[in-house]
Amino acid sequence: MLLPKFVITMDGYFRLGMVNQHKDLLKPGDQCIGGGYYRFDYTANRIMLDRFSYDFGKPKWHLLDTLKVPSVYRGLRLIYQYDDNFHDDYDISDELQIEYYD
Numbered sequence: 001m002l003l004p005k006f007v008i009t010m011d012g013y014f015r016l017g018m019v020n021q022h023k024d025l026l027k028p029g030d031q032c033i034g035g036g037y038y039r040f041d042y043t044a045n046r047i048m049l050d051r052f053s054y055d056f057g058k059p060k061w062h063l064l065d066t067l068k069v070p071s072v073y074r075g076l077r078l079i080y081q082y083d084d085n086f087h088d089d090y091d092i093s094d095e096l097q098i099e100y101y102d
Contacts, residue, residue, distance in 0.1 A: 001020065002018040002019060002020060003018065003019070003020075003037065004016070004017075004018055004037055004038050004039060005017070005018075005019050005021075005022050005025065005036070005037055005038070005053070006022075006025070006035055006036060006037070006038050006049060007022050007025045007026060007032050007034070007035035007053065007056065008032070008033055008034055008035065008059050008060075008061075008064065008067070009030045009031060009032055009033065010030075010031040010033050010063070011030070011031075011068075012064050012065075012066050012067055012099075013030070013068045013101075014067050014068060014070075014078075015070075016038050016047075021055065022035040022053040022054075022055055022056055023055060032053075032055075032056045033056070033059065033060040033063055033064075034052065034053060034056050034058050034059035034060050035052070035053035035055075035056050035059060036049055036050055036051045036052050036053060036058070036059060036080075037049070037050055037051045038050075040076075044077075045076050045077060046076060046077045046078070046079050047073065047076050047077070047078050047079070048079050048081060049078065049079065049080040049081065049092075050080065050081040059080065061080070061090065061092065061095070061096065064096055065097060066096060066097040066098070066099055067092060067096045067097070067098055067099070068099045068100075068101050069098055069099070069100055069101070070100070070101060070102075071101060071102050073100075074100050077091065077092075077093040078091075078092035078093050078098075079092065079093075080092055
């Protein structure tokens with residue numbers, strides 16, 4: 001079943017899409033350092049990320065200084081929710097340098 005999933009790679013690439021498995025978002029040679037699920041919050045201009053990949057685990061944001069995001073998402077904040085508690089949100093856009101790529 002296709003679900004909205006994302007991954008991050010050791011090289012700092014953020015990839016998301018409707019896929020069956022998180023590994024479907026990886027390119028040859030990628031080393032995945034976690035993933036999860038996403039949803040768009042258009043009213044707040046955010047991409048909300050949560051949960052984890054069963055194959056790769058929770059995203060290891062601490063291993064990155066820069067996150068490379070597809071340019072189509074420019075202007076959207078990235079927020080990772082560790083759980084349902086609002087106070088545990090990790091504002092990726094504030095914590096990491098964001099670079100956009102085509």
